[in-house]
Amino acid sequence: MPASNADPASDEDIVRATMKDVARAAGVSIKTVSRVVNGEASVAPDLAARVRTAVAALNYQPHLGASALRRGDGRSGTIGLLLEDVSNPFSASLHRAVEDEARARGVQVLTGSLDEDPVRERELTRVFTARRADGLIIAPVSADLGHLAGEVRNDTPVVFVDRPASGIPGDTVLSTNTVGATEAVRHLLSYGHRRIAYFGDYTKISTARHRCEGYLAALAGAGVQPDPALMIHDLHTEAAAEAAVMSVLAQPLPPTALFTSQNLITIGAVRALRRLLLHEDVALVGFDDFPLADLLQPAVTVVAQDPAAMGQMAARALFARIDGQAGAPRAHWIRTTLIRRGSGERAPDETLLHRKLSTPL
The missing domain is CATH 3.40.50.2300 (Response regulator)
Known part of the structure; x- marks a missing residue:
């Protein structure tokens, strides 16, 4: 007979082993197979071993829905x-x-x-x-x-x-998103920053809105009028954040500090600052910790969730x-924590910042 060019059988074409098949192969009752499959300890060790051997040989896969119906509590696990x-x-x-x-x-x-x-x-x-x-x-x-x-x-x-x-x-x-964001911006304000830029995630996300509320509350508490040119929303990737930070720092009156309200946005901001050689000059506090944030130079100050x-x-x-x-x-609330690492602990130096920004890279 000539070799067939047909594709291998699909999952639907394969006849799957049933619990009855396992019971027959192991020489036990279906009830015994059920007990072993469901992890019950009431089966004799030799019988349990025979069932497991048959399960492996037949590649038996339990039907989760049927198992749930058979369980006394009706749960699927x-x-x-x-x-x-x-x-x-x-x-x-x-x-x-x-x-x-x-x-x-x-x-x-x-x-x-x-x-x-x-x-x-x-x-x-x-x-x-x-x-x-x-x-x-x-x-x-x-x-x-x-x-x-x-x-x-x-x-x-x-x-x-x-x-x-x-x-x-x-x-x-x-x-505690609003509280954490407020604490982050107050931290920057305490070092003398007044032009603090905000970079946020999609405004449709409640956490992004709450963190922006915290940013605005901190500015209001310090008597600082928010500048719409320093508030960038709807960033959701590292690349978008990097581009946004580059754009904001190119403004005639650039910010001396950044508050980034999500970990991927913070990573994008770090890349932008390093591209501009401003990572030692522009303060940065991010919301959410991220891997290796403590190993960067400077290490990144964050409001860490848990x-x-x-x-x-x-x-x-x-x-x-x-x-x-x-x-x-x-409602269960998990507190955030401000972790001071270096990037957010610096006073503004607008003269130095303007000089660096006006010097071609």
Whole structure:
């Protein structure tokens, strides 16, 4: 017979092993296979070993939905975690803390990046609930999640992390964003800076708006009138932030200090200052810590959130609801911390700044 040019069988064409197949291969009952697969300790060691051998030989994959239906508590042993971008250091640290809490309970975490996209937010919510996740932790894209009401079952608890939301009920875990931003700008003011530029994330994001509010509150408290030319919004990448800082420093009256309200924006600002050879002259305080910030020269002063504590609190709040905790949704606040490292601890020198900016690189 001539060799076939057909593609290998697709997943749908493969006949998957069933629990009945495993039971037959191991010479045990289906109930025994179920107990071993679900991690119950009541099975004799020799029988359990036979079942595991058969599972490996047949490449048996349990059906999570069916397993949940068979469990007495109806749970799947999974939770969903929807974050803005799991590659961002803040999200990665938060994710690890949730994962650690879940692992201690024998629960698996299904994770996805939302990329500030409400369509993806709805898609991932639908996918995770279809897999019967026992609960969801969401860093919401928009403030009103009413559009998800049809995707989230009434008995599925939800916890919002990093940002508040309405439309579906849920506990919330937040950083003290406004307080932290106010502290950062007051710190710069205390060194004599009055022309302090603000570089912020998308204004549709509540944390960006709250940090801008803190910036304005600090200026108002010092009697400093904000300059719209020094306030740049809707930056979301390192490249956009770098370009924005370069542009602002090219103004006739450049700022002597920068407040960057998100870690990727801070990284972009650092690159711009180094390109202009102003990293020793323009003060900088960033919101959010980031890897190696303490090893730069100068090391970067930041208002640090505690994403690990936020993730831990979000997971514990979710598991409490899964375990039956009742009552109205609660807000949990995690304090920020100003970490002084050098970049934000310098007085303004406008004469030197103007001279450097007027000298070709």
